[in-house]
Amino acid sequence: MTTRRLHLNAFLMGVGHHEAAWRHPRTEPARLTDVRHYQELARIAERGLLDSVFLADGLALQGDVRHNAIGGLEPLTLLSALAAVTDHIGLIATVSTTYNEPFHVARTFASLDHISGGRAGWNIVTSAGEAEARNFGRERPAHADRYARATEFLEVVTKLWDGWEDDAIVGDRRLGQYADTGRIHPADHHGTHFRVAGPLNTSRSPQGHPLLVQAGSSEDGKEFAARFAEAVFTAQQTLAEGQEFYADLKSRLARYGRSPGELLILPGISPIIGGTEEEAQRLARELEDLIIPAYGLAQLSHLVGIELTEDDLDRPLPAIPVETEGAQSRRKLIIDLARREGLTVRRLLGRLAGGRGHRVVAGTPEQIADQIQSWFENGAADGFNIMPPTLPDGLTAFVEHVVPDLQVRGLFRTEYESRTLRGNYGLPRPASRYTASRAAGAGQKARVDVAVAS
Amino acid sequence: MTTRRLHLNAFLMGVGHHEAAWRHPRTEPARLTDVRHYQELARIAERGLLDSVFLADGLALQGDVRHNAIGGLEPLTLLSALAAVTDHIGLIATVSTTYNEPFHVARTFASLDHISGGRAGWNIVTSAGEAEARNFGRERPAHADRYARATEFLEVVTKLWDGWEDDAIVGDRRLGQYADTGRIHPADHHGTHFRVAGPLNTSRSPQGHPLLVQAGSSEDGKEFAARFAEAVFTAQQTLAEGQEFYADLKSRLARYGRSPGELLILPGISPIIGGTEEEAQRLARELEDLIIPAYGLAQLSHLVGIELTEDDLDRPLPAIPVETEGAQSRRKLIIDLARREGLTVRRLLGRLAGGRGHRVVAGTPEQIADQIQSWFENGAADGFNIMPPTLPDGLTAFVEHVVPDLQVRGLFRTEYESRTLRGNYGLPRPASRYTASRAAGAGQKARVDVAVAS
Numbered sequence: 001m002t003t004r005r006l007h008l009n010a011f012l013m014g015v016g017h018h019e020a021a022w023r024h025p026r027t028e029p030a031r032l033t034d035v036r037h038y039q040e041l042a043r044i045a046e047r048g049l050l051d052s053v054f055l056a057d058g059l060a061l062q063g064d065v066r067h068n069a070i071g072g073l074e075p076l077t078l079l080s081a082l083a084a085v086t087d088h089i090g091l092i093a094t095v096s097t098t099y100n101e102p103f104h105v106a107r108t109f110a111s112l113d114h115i116s117g118g119r120a121g122w123n124i125v126t127s128a129g130e131a132e133a134r135n136f137g138r139e140r141p142a143h144a145d146r147y148a149r150a151t152e153f154l155e156v157v158t159k160l161w162d163g164w165e166d167d168a169i170v171g172d173r174r175l176g177q178y179a180d181t182g183r184i185h186p187a188d189h190h191g192t193h194f195r196v197a198g199p200l201n202t203s204r205s206p207q208g209h210p211l212l213v214q215a216g217s218s219e220d221g222k223e224f225a226a227r228f229a230e231a232v233f234t235a236q237q238t239l240a241e242g243q244e245f246y247a248d249l250k251s252r253l254a255r256y257g258r259s260p261g262e263l264l265i266l267p268g269i270s271p272i273i274g275g276t277e278e279e280a281q282r283l284a285r286e287l288e289d290l291i292i293p294a295y296g297l298a299q300l301s302h303l304v305g306i307e308l309t310e311d312d313l314d315r316p317l318p319a320i321p322v323e324t325e326g327a328q329s330r331r332k333l334i335i336d337l338a339r340r341e342g343l344t345v346r347r348l349l350g351r352l353a354g355g356r357g358h359r360v361v362a363g364t365p366e367q368i369a370d371q372i373q374s375w376f377e378n379g380a381a382d383g384f385n386i387m388p389p390t391l392p393d394g395l396t397a398f399v400e401h402v403v404p405d406l407q408v409r410g411l412f413r414t415e416y417e418s419r420t421l422r423g424n425y426g427l428p429r430p431a432s433r434y435t436a437s438r439a440a441g442a443g444q445k446a447r448v449d450v451a452v453a454s
Numbered sequence: 455m456t457t458r459r460l461h462l463n464a465f466l467m468g469v470g471h472h473e474a475a476w477r478h479p480r481t482e483p484a485r486l487t488d489v490r491h492y493q494e495l496a497r498i499a500e501r502g503l504l505d506s507v508f509l510a511d512g513l514a515l516q517g518d519v520r521h522n523a524i525g526g527l528e529p530l531t532l533l534s535a536l537a538a539v540t541d542h543i544g545l546i547a548t549v550s551t552t553y554n555e556p557f558h559v560a561r562t563f564a565s566l567d568h569i570s571g572g573r574a575g576w577n578i579v580t581s582a583g584e585a586e587a588r589n590f591g592r593e594r595p596a597h598a599d600r601y602a603r604a605t606e607f608l609e610v611v612t613k614l615w616d617g618w619e620d621d622a623i624v625g626d627r628r629l630g631q632y633a634d635t636g637r638i639h640p641a642d643h644h645g646t647h648f649r650v651a652g653p654l655n656t657s658r659s660p661q662g663h664p665l666l667v668q669a670g671s672s673e674d675g676k677e678f679a680a681r682f683a684e685a686v687f688t689a690q691q692t693l694a695e696g697q698e699f700y701a702d703l704k705s706r707l708a709r710y711g712r713s714p715g716e717l718l719i720l721p722g723i724s725p726i727i728g729g730t731e732e733e734a735q736r737l738a739r740e741l742e743d744l745i746i747p748a749y750g751l752a753q754l755s756h757l758v759g760i761e762l763t764e765d766d767l768d769r770p771l772p773a774i775p776v777e778t779e780g781a782q783s784r785r786k787l788i789i790d791l792a793r794r795e796g797l798t799v800r801r802l803l804g805r806l807a808g809g810r811g812h813r814v815v816a817g818t819p820e821q822i823a824d825q826i827q828s829w830f831e832n833g834a835a836d837g838f839n840i841m842p843p844t845l846p847d848g849l850t851a852f853v854e855h856v857v858p859d860l861q862v863r864g865l866f867r868t869e870y871e872s873r874t875l876r877g878n879y880g881l882p883r884p885a886s887r888y889t890a891s892r893a894a895g896a897g898q899k900a901r902v903d904v905a906v907a908s
Contacts, residue, residue, distance in 0.1 A: 023627045030625060033657055035538070035569040059557065061655040065633040069625075071618065071657040074565035080531045081569050084489070084538035099555065103513065103589040111528035114487040115535050135557040137649035164525065171484065171523075173477045176746045179519040195591035201515040203487055203525040292630045 006376055006411045007264055007383030007425055008403075009052045009092070009233070010045040012038060014069055016390035017270050019299070019353045020290035022069035026390045029069040035081050038073075041392050042082040045089055048399030049413050051424045052090030052121060054213075054233070054385070055079065059099055060131035062302075067295035076108055083116035090421030092121035092213055098146055099127055099136045102156035103196055110161060110205040118206030118420035123213040123233070124224075126150050143328075147220040152193045154212075154228050159187045161209050162432040163199035185434050208430045211421050217245065217329035226252035230427050231264045233385045235330065235358045237337055242267055242380030264382040264425060267375065268358030271368045272389050273397040280362040287389060288350050296349035299356070304331055313346040333357050355387050365401035372402075373411060460830050460865045461718055461837030461879055462857075463506045463546070463687070464499040466492060468523055470844035471724050473753070473807045474744035476523035480844045483523040489535050492527075495846050496536040499543055502853030503867050505878045506544030506575060508667075508687070508839070509533065513553055514585035516756075521749035530562055537570035544875030546575035546667055552600055553581055553590045556610035557650055564615060564659040572660030572874035577667040577687070578678075580604050597782075601674040606647045608666075608682050613641045615663050616886040617653035639888050662884045665875050671699065671783035680706035684881050685718045687839045689784065689812045691791055696721055696834030718836040718879060721829065722812030725822045726843050727851040734816040741843060742804050750803035753810070758785055767800040787811050809841050819855035826856075827865060 011017070015027035015037075022029040031037035045053050055075035063070055075093035083091055091112065095105055105122075113120035126146035127133075133140040141149070168183035187198030214221070214229035225232050226249060236242040245267075250260040272287075274280030293313060301308045304320050312318065317338040320331070334357055338348045354360035361371050375381040388394025406412040418424050431439075465471070469481035469491075476483040485491035499507050509529035517524055529547035537545055545566065549559055559576075567574035580600035581587075587594040595603070622637035641652030668675070668683035679686050680703060690696040699721075704714040726741075728734030747767060755762045758774050766772065771792040774785070788811055792802045808814035815825050829835040842848025860866035872878050885893075 022625075022632060023630060029627075029632070033568040039538070058655065060651075061638075061653050065638060066635050067630055067632060069632050071623075071633070071655055073568055073656060074562050076531060077534045077562055077565040077569060080534035081538045084493070084535045100558075101553065101590055104554075108528050108531055111531040114527055115489045115531060131651070134649075134651035136555055169525075171476075173483075176477060176521055176744070178476060178483070178521060178523050179525070181520050184515075184519060195588075197514075197585070197588035199515050201512065201525055202527060205487075290630070 008050045009054050009385045010050050011054050011385050011387045012041050017355055017387040018287045018389040020287050021390045023290040024390055026393050032069050032072050039085045042086050044395050044399055046086050048403045052092050054092040057094035060135050064295050064298050067292045080115055088416045090119045090121055091116055092123050094123040094125055096125050096127040097150040097153040102153050106157040106160035107200055107202050109210040110202045113205035113207050113210045121211035121213050121421050147224055149193045152191045156189050156194050156196050160198050160200045164204040165432045165435045207420055207422050222249055227256045234267050236267045237359055239380055242375055246380050266383045266385045267381050268385040268387050270355040270360045270387040270389055272362035277363055284362040291353050314344050330357050365405050368402050369405040462504045463508050463839045464504050465508050465839050465841045466495050471809055471841040472741045472843035474741050475844045477744040478844055480847050486523050486526050493539045496540050498849050498853055500540050502857045506546050508546040511548035514589050518749050518752050521746045534569055542870045544573045544575055545570055546577050548577040548579055550579050550581040551604040551607040556607050560611040560614035561654055561656050563664040564656045567659035567661050567664045575665035575667050575875050601678055603647045606645045610643050610648050610650050614652050614654045618658040619886045619889045661874055661876050676703055681710045688721050690721045691813055693834055696829055700834050720837045720839045721835050722839040722841050724809040724812055724814045724841040724843055726816035731817055738816040745807050768798050784811050819859050822856050823859040
């Protein structure tokens with residue numbers, strides 16, 4: 001009926017995704033904590049009609065700050081300031097289920113959803129790292145425990161979001177009735193990890209539920225995504241890997257009574273764009289020449305779980321023990337990449353510097369669009385997570401040169417369909433479970449798929 | 455040397471502080487979750503050169519939502535959206551130390567301080583209520599425990615804020631050095647309530663420490679304020695009470711090596727403003743006529759800790775047991791008010807409806823200004839916490855009619871002194887403890903009072 005359309009998210013990362021971006025003359029690293037930098041990025045993305053912007057996050061100073069521009073802003077606070085200067089673009093923040101409370105998280109996302117008029121999304125992470133645990137007086141949690149907690153966390157948060165039905169607020173001044181308290185429900189949750197009474201002290205937000213996003217690619221991660229996520233960010237290096245991941249994840253949805261269209265898969269791509277292929281390759285080399293091996297070695301050691309030194313630089317990647325905790329799927333991707341292409345550690349560092357394991361494509365706008373089209377049309381992607389190597393110029397180049405090409409090909413929108421994130425992602429607005437069960441009880445069709453007016 | 459100047463904070467509360475505000479034709483209760491409503495309020499306050507806006511908060515749906523417009527937005531998310539549309543006004547959010555983690559709180563306020571260019575303030579509360587405890591799977595904490603936790607919380611948060619020294623970021627692109635890691639310090643905190651490694655993953659913010667604000671008036675609360683707070687919001691009904699509180703709190707500062715000027719005391723005042731005294735009284739009566747006794751009874755029962763019914767309405771307030779947990783200072787204030795003026799419960803409800811125990815003054819702009827001047831010049835206030843009965847019109851009236859009068863009297867600024875909250879409150883910017891101790895170690899004067907350039 002309707003043409004299948006690509007969805008594009010701009011992954012905003014300081015002054016760029018390339019680890020040496022801050023050293024390149026195209027960037028201004030002093031803007032790392034300047035809200036106007038991020039407001040400019042959001043406006044560029046909105047000018048390009050992108051679906052959303054996304055901020056990653058961790059709860060510790062990770063990576064070597066001696067050699068990289070890190071130490072920026074907390075995502076939710078930042079996105080609220082971006083909401084104030086944009087009208088259509090979705091705003092997706094990363095928040096951990098391991099070091100937060102469901103009541104706070106439910107309320108803060110509901111607030112961002114109100115503030116943005118229905119544009120909030122939550123990238124759910126479970127915080128694998130040791131450093132994060134030590135900022136909250138905890139031991140590093142086991143992988144399975146993290147996902148068990150995350151699952152219960154989501155049950156509580158969605159129950160809290162549903163607590164105020166859409167028609168709970170009556171606002172009858174004459175009678176003095178503000179709300180119909182029969183339409184406001186406590187959560188009354190008594191579980192393994194949480195006891196939460198509710199209801200929330202923030203009314204139901206425009207999207208009902210802010211969009212749920214996820215990025216883990218472990219077995220537990222994929223199962224969690226199949227159950228809860230509506231969009232998934234993933235790192236896939238080759239079309240074959242992309243297809244395998246796509247088919248695998250989509251096939252899991254039926255177990256949870258969901259159809260394949262209810263979850264969008266967006267692989268990461270770092271486009272290094274030039275007017276000619278040579279220009280793109282030159283920019284790629286300029287960035288590679290600015291890499292600091294000590295920085296990359298520390299990052300890679302952390303990712304693969306063994307200590308690498310400068311002596312390893314010109315040798316192949318040593319054997320890596322298979323069974324270690326956390327970030328397993330990213331580790332496998334890196335080992336596969338090194339083996340497949342026979343890379344030395346130094347060459348591997350060059351490949352990872354662009355996107356930490358995400359796919360890097362250097363070329364003309366047409367070549368980038370070809371790659372996007374190929375994955376989109378061959379069962380590997382519903383869209384892409386765009387990770388410009390340098391910011392803001394890399395996002396501007398994408399919006400000004402790649403987006404128009406995708407539009408000409410009929411793959412991408414020429415105007416926003418909606419003012420909500422769900423509306424642009426083509427996803428339904430969930431009805432409150434209490435409204436739905438009352439409707440079902442009354443023998444009526446449950447209002448589960450009522451789209452919000454755009 | 456310089457003239458002592460009044461400080462004014464606008465306490466933003468939905469569509470007004472009067473509990474019947476939402477029923478009055480001057481307000482639009484549907485704007486409770488509309489960010490533009492709050493952006494308009496912040497701009498009005500900034501037009502009036504007020505020092506700051508402030509948002510109260512609780513972590514449960516408290517009060518009877520059947521009869522009042524509650525269920526609004528989370529303060530930090532909201533203030534970030536206000537930062538985006540203002541330039542000078544301070545932004546003070548309430549956050550609890552009982553149901554939060556110091557790492558999150560330190561980081562979020564540092565982010566808001568960056569986003570606002572140095573305008574963030576934290577109103578520290580310890581969450582006495584039963585309903586709040588039940589949203590976090592906890593028992594209601596004892597009064598003393600709450601303050602013990604709050605004290606350690608503040609130690610951790612300020613240590614985290616100090617972790618990045620002002621000159622930690624080097625940004626040397628050529629050498630590839632982003633930060634001087636010798637100027638970034640872990641917190642290494644191992645205490646009774648918290649173990650926090652640090653450092654923060656957000657660099658030092660413009661104010662160094664966002665402004666610390668407090669509002670508890672119990673013994674523990676006053677002692678906590680004397681140690682940490684730089685501004686105190688308080689409820690005082692009479693000049694004599696105001697003077698007593700002011701002298702008491704200021705006298706406690708010396709114990710912590712602080713001088714009286716390092717803490718500003720701002721009593722609450724709800725100004726019901728009319729062009730004539732009759733007009734002001736008419737508005738006061740209109741609001742009083744819209745009060746729903748059942749709502750006020752539930753609120754009052756909660757505040758005084760005994761169950762009051764409609765049968766009590768036309769009798770004096772019954773005897774109240776002295777020893778109960780939480781909100782003790784507010785309880786005493788209410789009992790004193792009822793006894794002093796011989797009020798029936800119904801009359802007491804009328805008095806409390808305007809400001810929940812804060813002082814309500816109905817009159818002309820000149821009469822309001824007289825009251826402000828009298829308290830300011832007679833040792834009861836360094837400024838005021840302005841609580842308009844209806845919003846936005848009550849704030850507009852204050853800004854357009856009372857502020858000019860205060861300016862003519864030479865009591866209030868005619869332009870902002872600074873772009874930071876500390877700058878406008880006339881308070882110093884704290885140096886990082888690590889910078890200060892190094893300077894002291896090198897035999898130099900510690901840089902504790904370096905004001906930030908406005």
